[in-house]
Amino acid sequence: MKSAPIRRRSHGFTLIEMLTVITIIVILAGVTMLGYKHAKIARDRNKATIQVKLLANACEEFKADNGYYPGINDNTVGDGKNMSKELYGDLYWDSDRDGSGPKSDPDQKIYLSELDPDNNRQGWTDGRAQSVRILDPWGNEYRYRKGSGANNPDFDLWSCGPDGKTNPDNPKDKDNNDDIKL
Ligand SMILES: [Ca+2]
Known part of the structure; x- marks a missing residue:
């Protein structure tokens, strides 16, 4: 009579078990990274909102004292670039x-x-002395334009958002979707 074959039992993990564990670790790492990324975006957006308000309040105070909004140049239209130095x-x-x-x-x-700039707690100035740009949490310049006349009686102040792009003269442009305005 033939005896039944003795099944050898491995003491280690099988390949399937190893692959299952690795897959679970990869998925957990992915979920954690995604959560971290979302939290960072929310934090950065919140910071930009606060910074826009800080700047806007200061603009209003400047206007109350001087009768005009900050900035040498009027630019009612356009992308508001190169104005943060002003x-x-x-x-x-x-x-x-x-x-x-x-x-x-x-x-x-x-x-x-x-x-x-010597006490840059906001982390938003990029130089020293008189030539400094004001940057949003994504390292892009805050945009600003002030008008003259009825088209833009006050000012526009905004961040381009995480994508760094903006097209304020075309409100339907998708580049504006993540912009952070007043
Ligand atoms: Ca944008």
Whole structure:
């Protein structure tokens, strides 16, 4: 009589078990990464919203004192690029426009002390002294334009959002979907 074959039992994991464990680890890591990414986007958007409000409040204060909004140039239309230096100049560096910075001209008013590049708690200034851009949490310049006349009686101030793109003169453009405005 033939005896039944003795099945050898492996003491280690089978290949299937190993693959199952690896698959579970990969899925868990993916879920964690996705959660982290979403949380970071929400945090950055929240930060940009706060920064836009800080800048806008300072613009209103500047207008109350001076009768006009910050910025040398009017640009009712356009993408508002290269204007953050003007905001920085009027709201922090040289609000009385006499060429002297706040440290050598203590009489001038500082409208937004958070713009001090030597104490960059907001992490939004990218240089020193008088030529500084104000950047959003994605490293892109805040956009600003002020109008003259009925088209834009006050100002527009916004972040391009995570995609870094904007097209304010075409409200239907998808580039605007993630923009952060007042
Ligand atoms: Ca955008």
